[in-house]
Amino acid sequence: MGICSSSQYTTKADNRLTWPPPTTTKIIYPDGNLQQLSQPIKASVVxxxxxxxxxxxxxxxxxxxxxxxxxxxxxxxxDQIYFLMPLSMSQAPLSLEELCSLAIKAGAALSRLNEAYSHKEVCISGLLQLQLIKNVVKHHPIGII
Incomplete structure (x- = not known):
């Protein structure tokens, strides 16, 4: 789709292909760091x-x-991306600027992932940004473009 192509296989460090690609839960921290979890856990642990x-x-x-x-x-x-947000943001409505900033932060975090999976993650980054933009357009009637 668009600027990225998809692949059903991923390459490990020893150049072996794996199927299906590993899936992870991704948590983006307030400082922009990314944590990947390969097993489901309860939110309370984080x-x-x-x-x-x-x-x-x-x-x-x-x-x-x-x-x-x-x-x-x-x-x-x-296969979900979560943001870890400061409690101070829990009661305030999310502004367009904040949403765009989070999309940029997510894109940067995802692009820094392990080289073996970078192509897959760049595509996910683009899809996340697209989803966030769709949310903006859906709930912002005058549009943003």
């Missing part, structure tokens, strides 16, 4: 290590809406 933050699923972020918090007892899903 939150216990970051008591001044909450988790938000990237697919549920909309301009002029408060960020929905992932409950502590909810299992984080593989």
């Amino acid at each position: 939150l216990s290590q970051n008591p001044s933050c909450f988790l938000c699923n990237s697919e549920l972020m909309y301009v002029n809406s408060c960020l929905p918090q992932v409950p502590g007892d909810e299992q984080l899903q593989l």
Whole structure:
């Protein structure tokens, strides 16, 4: 699609192809760092290590809406991207500028992943940015372009 092509195979460090590609839960921290989890875990595990933050699923972020918090007892899903957000942002509606900033932060974090999987992640980064832009357009009637 568009600027990236997809592949059903990935290359490991020893040049062997694997199928299917490994899936991970991705958590983007306030400082832009990215954590990948290969096994599903409860949100409370991440939150216990970051008591001044909450988790938000990237697919549920909309301009002029408060960020929905992932409950502590909810299992984080593989192939999902979550943002770890400061608690100070939990009650304020998300601005267009903040959403765009998060999309840029996610793109930068995903592009820094392991070289063996960089092509796949660049595509995911583009898809995340597209999803966030769709959310903006859907909930911002005058448009942004």
